[in-house]
Amino acid sequence: MPQASREINRSTVHKLSPVASCRDRGRQSFIFHTKRHLGNIARTTLRSEFDRVSSGQASDGAECDASSAMQALPLFAAWSALNIGSQQQMWRALGDMVNRQIPAMSAAGRELGGAAVNGSLQLDSDLEMPDYFQSTAYHGQPGGYCLDRGEGDWFSGAMQEAGGTLYSRGAGTGDKDSKGQAVVRFIAECCPDVAPDTVVDLGCGYGGQTANYAVAFPDAQTYGVDLGAGLLRYAHLRATALDLPIHFKQACAGRTGFADASVDLVVSNILLHEIPPEMLAAVMRESFRILRPGGLVVHQDVPTQKPDTAAFQQWLSRWQVAHNDEPFWQSFAETSVTNALVDAGFAEQDVFEAYQPQIDGPLIWYMVGARKP
Ligand SMILES: C[S@@+](CC[C@H](N)C(=O)[O-])C[C@H]1O[C@@H](n2cnc3c(N)ncnc32)[C@H](O)[C@@H]1O
Numbered sequence: 001m002p003q004a005s006r007e008i009n010r011s012t013v014h015k016l017s018p019v020a021s022c023r024d025r026g027r028q029s030f031i032f033h034t035k036r037h038l039g040n041i042a043r044t045t046l047r048s049e050f051d052r053v054s055s056g057q058a059s060d061g062a063e064c065d066a067s068s069a070m071q072a073l074p075l076f077a078a079w080s081a082l083n084i085g086s087q088q089q090m091w092r093a094l095g096d097m098v099n100r101q102i103p104a105m106s107a108a109g110r111e112l113g114g115a116a117v118n119g120s121l122q123l124d125s126d127l128e129m130p131d132y133f134q135s136t137a138y139h140g141q142p143g144g145y146c147l148d149r150g151e152g153d154w155f156s157g158a159m160q161e162a163g164g165t166l167y168s169r170g171a172g173t174g175d176k177d178s179k180g181q182a183v184v185r186f187i188a189e190c191c192p193d194v195a196p197d198t199v200v201d202l203g204c205g206y207g208g209q210t211a212n213y214a215v216a217f218p219d220a221q222t223y224g225v226d227l228g229a230g231l232l233r234y235a236h237l238r239a240t241a242l243d244l245p246i247h248f249k250q251a252c253a254g255r256t257g258f259a260d261a262s263v264d265l266v267v268s269n270i271l272l273h274e275i276p277p278e279m280l281a282a283v284m285r286e287s288f289r290i291l292r293p294g295g296l297v298v299h300q301d302v303p304t305q306k307p308d309t310a311a312f313q314q315w316l317s318r319w320q321v322a323h324n325d326e327p328f329w330q331s332f333a334e335t336s337v338t339n340a341l342v343d344a345g346f347a348e349q350d351v352f353e354a355y356q357p358q359i360d361g362p363l364i365w366y367m368v369g370a371r372k373p
Contacts, residue, residue: 008211009359010165011175014241015108016234018101018158027093028166034086035170041079042316049073050312067315084323086170087140094162095142098155109154112237118245121236123229127250132276132327133227139167139324145205145228157206157234164208174360179269180212182356183300186367187265190352194296196220196264202253202283203271207235207246213267214244220264224248225256254282258290266290266297273301273332280335284344291372297341298369303355304333305366337368346370 020028053069070076098105129146137144141163147156168177180201187194196217201210204224214222224246226232232248239246251257253271266287272280287297303309304317317333320326341351353368 006215007176008208008215008242009176009178009181010168010173010208012208012211012242014238015112016105016154016158016237016241018098018105018162020097024093024097027089027096031086031090031093031166032170034082034089035167036172038079038083038086039171041075046070046076046079047312049075050315054311066311067318070315080319080323087324090166090170091140091142091159091163094159094166098158098162102155105154105158106152108241109152109237112240115240117240117243119236119239120247121232122247122249123232124250125229127227127252129227130252130279132279136274136327137325138274139163139326141325145226145231148229152233153230154234154237156228156230157232157238160231161206161208161234161238164206168361172362173358176360177358178209178212179300179365180209180267181216181359182365183209183267183269183298183367184212184216185359186300186354186356187296187298190354191296191371194265196295198263199223199265199267200225200256200258200263200290202256202266202268202287203274204235204248205231207232207238207248209267209269210235210246210248211239211242211244213265214239214246217265222246223258225251225253227252252282254279254286256286256290260289261292261295263290264292264295266295268299268301270301272299272337273304273326273329275332276328277331277335280332280337281340281343284337284340284346288341288345288372293372295372296369297372298367299337300356301332301366301368302329303364303366304329305337305353305368306355309333341368341370347373 054066134146141159197220199213199217199220199222201224204210204226207224210224229250232250236248317330320329338351338353342348351370355364356367357364
């Protein structure tokens with residue numbers, strides 16, 4: 001049974017956290033309010049325009065297809081441009097904040113590097129990066145998740161943490177939310193008997209959610225796996241700062257290097273919508289291979305797989321692909337993860353999917369997984 005003795009969420013501050021100056025706060029507040037406002041416009045005016053044009057009525061009364069009619073709307077053009085602009089502003093503002101503090105953050109990192117910890121960092125300089133990973137600057141993050149400027153560089157991890165926090169706050173998610181905690185709560189409800197010795201978090205990034213698993217399962221060995229060296233260096237220092245014994249390993253989620261049947265719990269947070277369908281299939285096969293009999297896999301992601309997803313939401317998914325460096329947002333929405341789990345070896349009756357409300361925010365998360373017999 002998972003334990004939730006310590007809160008680690010989007011407001012968690014640690015020794016490596018950049019400090020926002022008054023100017024940083026002003027810039028970030030502008031971006032936050034712009035994003036909130038744009039989100040409201042999407043949910044209200046754009047949605048009713050979409051419904052109107054979908055019912056076949058353009059403003060001049062002619063028959064039309066919804067997508068092209070939306071493209072022609074000045075309101076949509078303005079919304080789209082402002083959305084793209086606010087995203088660019090976000091990365092510029094966060095980049096300025098982090099870059100300015102590199103000396104202080106590096107000093108904190110060196111100090112943490114010398115601390116006695118039970119966790120570890122295992123990088124693999126020979127690891128071959130998938131093409132999609134090298135060529136995607138996910139939602140505009142400068143240099144993408146693969147950015148690695150050499151020994152000791154943790155910049156991409158710091159940017160992923162800062163960007164994820166501001167982006168999701170702009171989307172309505174509160175400071176107390178944590179995707180990792182949502183998974184932990186889900187496991188407590190659906191499989192209260194789970195008491196893992198080994199937990200593997202696939203696509204762990206800066207380690208924000210991995211920390212939740214280490215807290216919830218204090219008796220387990222917790223591993224975080226990701227392709228990005230810069231993300232993992234930061235994750236290791238962050239876990240050290242939070243005094244959490246996590247092992248971070250640079251590897252592909254489709255080929256982790258763990259032995260067959262050696263893991264009790266495999267989890268991932270918002271990894272699946274950021275990988276192409278063939279990698280998603282490989283991740284499911286790998287989850288099956290490394291799980292012990294009786295083991296559990298839970299993948300958490302955006303709820304675009306909901307069968308009753310409104311046409312408006314589907315149309316917005318295409319906007320993400322076209323304008324927000326999310327090349328797999330739509331293919332994820334159209335891929336059946338439950339089928340992929342069955343194709344990977346799980347029995348159909350052991351596969352589940354569910355929706356879990358955020359702890360602090362209006363969204364629901366998609367949970368999909370299986371138990372290995
Ligand atoms: C949206 S981020 C989520 C990070 C983290 N799980 C979280 O929720 O805070 C997706 C992560 O998946 C990683 N990733 C993408 N493809 C991967 C692969 N094939 N193997 C391992 N990690 C991968 C990226 O580097 C990135 O850190």
